[in-house]
Every structure is written in structure tokens, then in C-alpha cells.
Amino acid sequence: MSWNWRNSLSFDKVFSGVHALTTMLGIELSSTKNSGFSSTAYGYLKYRGKSFTQVPITLVNPVSQAEYANELQKKFTRKITDKKTNQMGAYLTVNYAYDGKYVVNFSVRMDASNRFGRYANENFNPVWAGGLRWNVAREVWFSKQNIVSDLSLRFSYGYQRNMATNYSPSLIVKVPSSSASSAVTDQNTGEDLLEISSLPYEDLRWEKTSSYNYGVDMGLFDNKIRVGFEYYVKKGKDMITSLLVPREYGIENMPVNGGSMNNSGWELSVSFTPVRTKNFTWDMGLNTSKNNNKITKVGMQNLTWKTAVSGDYYKKGYAVSSFWAFDCEGIDQTTGYPIINLDMPEGSDPLNDPTVYMKYAGKLDPDFTGGLTMSFRYKQLSLSTGFYLQVGGKKFLMNAYESQTLPSEYENLSSELNTRWRPGDTDARFPGLPDKNVVNFLLPGTTTVYTNEYEMYNYSNARVVNASSLKCNNISLNYSFPERIANQLGVKFISLGASMSNPFTIASKDFKGRDPEVATGAQPVTSSYSFSLNVTF
Template sequence: MEGLYANNRDYPYAEGTRNSVNWLENNEYILNTQTTAGSFYTNLNLTKELEMRTVIGANILTQENNEFRNSVLDNNAVARAQASNEKQTFWSIENYLTYNKEINENNSLTALLGVSWQQSNQFFVNADSRNFPTDFFKYNNLGAGSDNIAVQSFADREALNSYFGRLNYNLYGKYLFTVTGRADGSSKFGDNNKFSFFPSAAVAWRISDEDFLVDNALISNLKLRTSYGVTGNSEIPPYSSLSLLSSNYATIWNDSRVGGTGLNRLANPDLKWEKTAQYDIGVELGLFDNRISLEADYYYRKTTDMLLDAPVPQSSGYATIRRNVGSMQNKGLELGLSTKNIMTADVTWNTSFNISMNRNKVLSLATPSDIFGVGGPGITNETSIIRVGEPVGAFWGLTRLGTWGTDEAAEAAKFVSYRNGLTILPGDIKYKDFNGDYIINDEDRSIIGNGYPTAWGTLTNYVSYKNLDFTLELQYSWGNDVMDMNLHSSEDRQALANSYTTVLDAWTPDNQDTMIAQVRDTRAGYVTNVDSHWVKDGSFVRGRNIMLGYTFDQNLVEKMHLNKLRLYASAQNFFLLVNDELLGDPEVTLFVVVRATMSSLKG
């Protein structure tokens, strides 16, 4: 191949982003995945009322990942190849003993006892090599590379043992009682707290079966239910309670670099399960022979012993330790409405609507200090904060007021530089100086957004006419913020990389009422901070699914020796309406920090 690809790096002082066509044609990335999964079960009827069920399952995942970047990719520089292999194995054994007893016409109970064991193992190995004498070998002969040969591997294991029981009691078909209890033990926790116990209880009253409502023409179903229970969370990496060895230590001995191995994390033998206690009360209401159905639930969850990395004194030699650090609450309301709008021999029209509202707040932490660095991407200053009294993962940053104008030059020059040590000038980003000390630093950062929506839900309509059917499903969310971190590279770093068209609104002497800094030579420096300009309204309405189908007549289908024949066409995510302009989807956009970042902490 003759000639060279044009790249971003060809522009003076720009960063080295590669040409997209060059990347596609001269980088080979192959991922081969092989999955083997299976399960086996037995049911033994020990007596008429007693049954034993055993389920054995296994899953083996093997992945081979090979990558080769030829010498053309970096304009006739050295080629690079790497190969990795990963194997994950999972197995589980579950045993259930179930007792069903109908005491009499009005009393019945079901009792269950069970035990479960499961284990996961993972092994990964990777080799990387560069500077090949020829591109012919690719990743098939890593030893042919002469430079920067690196090999790494790791292995981990985790196991979970569970012992559980449940008792259901039914009285007159309208008074329902459930009690459960389970003891779970995880290898991830400290030696002192491997196991924990999680109880729950529920009561339901089917009021519509009472004598005073049985034949009611208006109310066809009325059920009141409430429950209380405790659940556990063990979603942390394996060995989180242990000190780990690291070989990233080095020293100089006899004028030579000598590698070493040491501890890279503090142990915590008291690390234990995160627990969430939940109380809820709900009602189910059916009207006009269930033509209208309403469900309403109120819940309150309190999570204690949250699993987070907490700071430790610098004198310890470490930055953090995995601890159970505090508590938080989630409380909310969930409503669902279903209606049968039309019900005839040929036409059916059903509608369902649901809405959920949740309010999250941190109640306490192990120390009065705020916690940073949870859930952020790690490419900028901190993006979120955990603070008592605030929602988990509230967005944290500076407040961008706009840009400095020419008539503010003297005031801007008073600030300690936050642009490469150079004097702050008209056209630079202007931040709010909360304490008035003319220094923009951590003292001027505050909570600038909340990733939790005010409400979210779906609206679905199903219509059928004879054999033809149509489904339309809409999804919505409003009141939540998203942090669009694409603006870091695509708006703030203008002369270094490709930018959004929003930089066309950058500051000029004739355009000073703008949030975008003046476009300057890279050597003049640039300003980029997590700030309020990156926070956007994440509200949206999405066309989640639309489907049109036709079911063929059963007589015709039987003549074709088929059980059923249906043709349909569908589309997902067929439109998206947003308030603020975002690149892509407000739920899944790359480098957008959304409420999902903290989903594991919501309880």
C-alpha cells in the first residue's frame, strides 16, 4: 500500500487520534466465544404430600481474544499484537424439599426447605508484543516481536452457600400469610461475617371475597397486602476483605531496577453483608368485572452497612479500605392502571400505564467526610459525591457562568490562573467563585445535578381487529439529570480533537454571550472541568416498541400441518424525544454519567 493515512496528529499540537478508515482497515480484532451450559433435575415424590427436587447446573464460558495492529496503522511504525484467553466456569447445586398439605376445605399450607451451593472460577492470561520483522505473523507468533513483550494473568474464585425456608398458609382463600428465612454465606466477606440471616413476612387480604363484596357490581377485585423483609447485597469483587499482593513495586539496587512484591490493600476481616430492610403496603382494585384494574404500592427501604471504599489516614500507607460505611433510604410510590377499552367479538383495545417515583437520600456515613470516586469514569476530576442528606451519587463540580467578556478583562486577570498558568483573559470559561478568594479550586465545587428521575414509566396500547393486531409501547422519564462527559473532549479541548458543531458558537469579540470558550492555538492551553454546563436534562419520551402482526386462521394452519402461523413486523427505539441536545441515548450514551452509575447503591 502506497502513501500514508491522514491522522489527527498531522495537525500541529493535536492529539494522536487515528484516521477512522485507517483504523478499520489495519486493525484486526477477533473475539471468539464458546459457551457450554446445561442443567439436570430430578423430582422425587417421597409421599403424596412431600416432594424433593434437585437441580444441578453448570456454565462454561471460554473466550479467545486476538488483536493485531499492523505497521501501516501508525504510518509505518512498529506493529503490535496481543492474544488473550479467558475461561469462566460456574456450577450450582440446589435441593428443595416441599410439603403441600390441604388441611381441610378452608385451610392449606405449603412448606419449603432448601439448600444451595454455587461457585464461580475465572482465569485470564494475556501476552503483548511489538516490533515484528514482518506483518505476516500477526498474533500467531508473539515471540517474533522484539520489543515490550509483556505477559499478565490473574485468577479468582467466589462461592455462595444458602440455606432457606418458606411457609405459606391460606385461610378461606382470602387470608394469605407467608414467612421466609434464609441464611447466605459468601466467600467475599471477612472471616468474622461470612454468613448473615435474611427474614421476611407477608400478609394479604382478599377483601372482594368477603360476603359484603362478593356480588358487588362495581368492585370485582379488592386485595390489600403488606410485607416486610430483609435482603442482602454481596456485589463486590472477590477477596474484597483480604489484603492483596501486587508486583507493581520497584526499587533501584546497584544501579539497576529491581521489581518487588508487596501488599496493595488493607484487609478488613469484619467486612459483612450490606442489608436492605423494606416495608411496603399495596392495594389491588378491579372495577366493572376487571375492565379497569388499578395497583398501587408504597415502599420504604433502608440500606445499612453499605459496601464502599472509605478513606483511611495517609499514615497507613494506603488511600482507602473496603468497609461497611453507612446507611441510606429509598422511598417511593408505584402506580399501575390497566383498562379494557373495547371488548367485542372482532375488536379488542387494551391500555396499560404505569408510573414509578423514588426518592433517595444518604442517612449516615462511617465518618462525617464526603466520599468521592464512586462510579466516575476516572478521566477527569470527581464527577459525583456521597454526602449525608443528599441522593447517592449526586453530580459534583464547578458552576459555569459563561465566558469572560472584554469589559471584564481586569476582573478576570485577578484570578489565580486555571489555564496553564497563563493570565485569565476574555474568552476564557467563567466559573462561580463561591468564597470570593479569586481561586477556582475544590472550595468552589458543589452539587450540580441529580441523576434520579422525578418519575418514570411506560404506556402501552394493544389493538386487535379479527386476525390483525397492533402494539405500541412508549417509555418516559422526567426530572433526572445526565452528565454528558463527551463535552470534555468534543467541546472543551477544541484544538486537540474533533469537536461538536457547538464550538461554532465559541466566544469571539462579536459573540460574547456564550458558554463556549474562545478557540485558540493549543499552546495557549485550554480549560476543562466537570461543571454545570456538562449537566443536561435527561428527560425523554421513547418509542420503545411498535408491532403489527397477522395471525392466520386456524383451519388454514391445520391444513398446512402447523399449530400456529403468525407474521409480524416490529421496530424498537423508533423515536426519541429529549429536552436537551445529547449525543445519542440519554440512558446509554458513551461517557454519560447517569443514574445507572449508582444503581447498585439504590437498594
């Protein structure tokens, strides 16, 4: 539930026919409360009365007959959401234009929030922005040529702050989610147990960003072609990063204002009509952008290999979404185990930098994205399409094996297992089923971090794929009946339409024909179809 209340006072006047002044002063109050409940359960039997079966607490190794805990028991979750964010702000905008040619604007805003606890000096710190615009097309001399029909140049600078609403200045505890009595009640004292859900983050500050924007808007050949281009530079400091903390804190990580980052990039949009006749029209629209970012400062980080594979390791000199993977050198054709190379350069410090025994895999963010829209009209029939292109970026495929033990009947398994190693194979490229000889071992430079070949294989370079894709977002077809036919049917207007969303995706060959969403562990994108009939009487 949310509400927003805004009250403003504005002034708008033109002096001497050429001086236009517009100002606005206002205040704004808002509140957002999120509440809800969610749960995750296993053992659902859709074709057996849509019921749930009892998931066993322990499983038995078919080889050694030894019992071990069923990992699925840890995946049952119940979550209650109860969060409230209050904000108050005041703002002022001033805009001045001279004869429609030269425009200057300035805005300032001050905000306060309940997300910053007792640090009152973080409230009402102002953010502001200013800009200049020159409408070149309004100059007298501009009309002496007939190629560029419209042209304007613009520049703006802004200082913004961002508030992290996911953290609280108060300590939040919760009842353990496990159903086992030993996890809810102390076995010695009989007292109820609690878990720390969120530590108090009283000293968090706003993230601060300075932005420079340079832009040009242009129309060519009587505005038949419209072009917009913008180049920007953003410099951020006090960025909130995740800091891994010792287990004595009761949590794994905490947010801190420990990062600085520089962003730069450009955005381009073009729209034009290649063909326009009385009965046929073809319109096209293109938009694309390119963003470059580089971390210039990071806060203190307690790193593990899991931080490196998730893209959360903020390493100086690398892009924000950079990630690393274990180096898989193939499959041992004798045992079927993956071969992981953990060699590292002499003098490395694996305790403070786990990437020394890993390989840089790339970055999660794409190098290039773009959109393409096309529409065609022939008399009363029209067709429109929308595409999205992503070039670059890397992803991990979904886990090959969820654990170092044999998969259970409760797990969804990839079709890749059909090509797994089997005894006698000499050229297998996918590891065989794990057996009792798979053991956990310490990673280099650590005394508490254990893993095994199968877990490392899940996050190895053998599981990294190119995320480039071309996605068709929608296709729609519409036919408007001639007025003569509509009148014969006793109506003013009638049209039929059909549309399809997410009809297809062309993905990298690394996915080997599989759905990219499913292959990376997500739910498949749903395609939808709709038909419409519009009648006006």
C-alpha cells in the same frame, strides 16, 4: 462459569377443607467464576486496511514547539479478570391460609460466603421476612356490589442483607500495565515492580436493610381494569461507601461500612381494555414508580471536587445521587477562556467540603419513571408498542475538551466546537481552543489539587443538562393469514411479522437535537430490525 445446586424438602396439606399449610426446607450451594481479558488501544485506521498506527509518545505544542507527554499513552489498558465467589445457604418457608381468605407466610434464610475472609461471625447470620394478606373478595358480603370485582390487601416486613462481591479479603497485586520498562522494573535494583490492585478488606460486613411494604390489588368491572399499588419504606445501615485514603496506602479509595440511608416510595400499575369488539381490541398497560431517598449517616470521607461531580459524595440531607458542578459565568470574549466563579461563603472549609465553591446541580436519578404498553388488534392484524418515560434527573454532557492543550487528531470531537469562540467574537457561548497560556492552579484550601479553567468547564453548570426523555423501546406488527388461505397453501398456520427496537427517543431540548447517549459520552443506542415468518405444518 457458574453452577448452582439446590436440594429441598416440601410438605403441602389441607386440613378440614379450610386450613392449608405449605412448608419447604432446603439448602443451596453456588459458585461463580469470572475470567476474561480485555484491552483498549488507540490509533485504529478502519479505512486503511483495518490496521493500527503507532501513537506517538510525545506531542509538540505548535506555538512554543515544546514537547509534552501524549495523554493517550495512559489510556492503553490490558485487563485480566479472575474472580471467584462461593456461597452456601439454608432456607425455610412456611405458608398458612384459612379458607383462601387470610394468608400468613414466613421465611428465613442463612448464608455464608468466601467474600468475608476470617470473620466467621458474619457467616450464617439469618435474614427473614413475614407477610399478611387478606383476600377481601372471598368474603360473603363482598359479592353484594358489582363495581369492585376483586380486592386484596397485603403487608410484609423483611430483614435483608447484601453482600458486596467486588471486594476480596486478600491482598491483590498486579504487574503494571504500562509498556515502559521503567514502570515494570526498578531502575536501581533491577527487580520487578508490582502495583496494588486491591487491598485486603477483611472487616467488611453485610449491608443490612429493613423493609416495610403495604399493598392493594384491585379489579374493577369484572376485572376489565386491574390496579396494583404498593407503598414501601426501606431503612439501610452499614451501607458500603467509598472512602478516599492517603496516597501512602497505594490506592485512591477503599470500601467501608460507613453509611445509613432511608428509602420510601410507591409503585403503581394499571392495565385495562378501552375498546373490545368482535374485530377490534385496544389494550393498554401503565406502570410508574416514585422513590425518595435521604442519607441519614455517612462514614468518614476524604473529599475532592471529583467526588462531588461524580455523584459519589454522600452528604447528609441530600439524595444519594446528588452531585455538584463548578459555577461557569460565561466566556471571556477577549481570550475565549471559560469564566469560573470559585467564591465561597465566609468561614467555609474547602479542604473538607469542596462543594462550598461549587453549585448544587441536582441528582443523577430521575424523579419519575413510567412505562406504557399499547396493543391493537384488527381481525388478524396486530400492532404493539412499548414506551419508557423518564422525568427529572441531570447529567453532564461529554467533555468539551479532553485537556488544556490543543485537541489531537486521535480525539473524537463534538459538533459543539463549530460554535466555539474565535478571535473577534463578542457573544460566543462555547470556549475557544486552549492555548499555551492555559495553566494549572491550586483550588481553594488545597496544597496538592491542581486544575484549570477548561477542566472545570467540563464539570460546570454550563455542561449540565436535563435527562428527561421519552423512549420508544419497540414497535411490532404481525399479520396472521386466515385459515382458508393457510389451507390453500398446504399448511395449518402462517403469519408474517416485523419489529423494530429503539426506533426513536424524544429528549430534552438541552441536547439541541443530538443523540442523548452520544452527547453524554456513551455509545449510541443501536436500533435493530427483524422480520419473521412462522409456518405450522
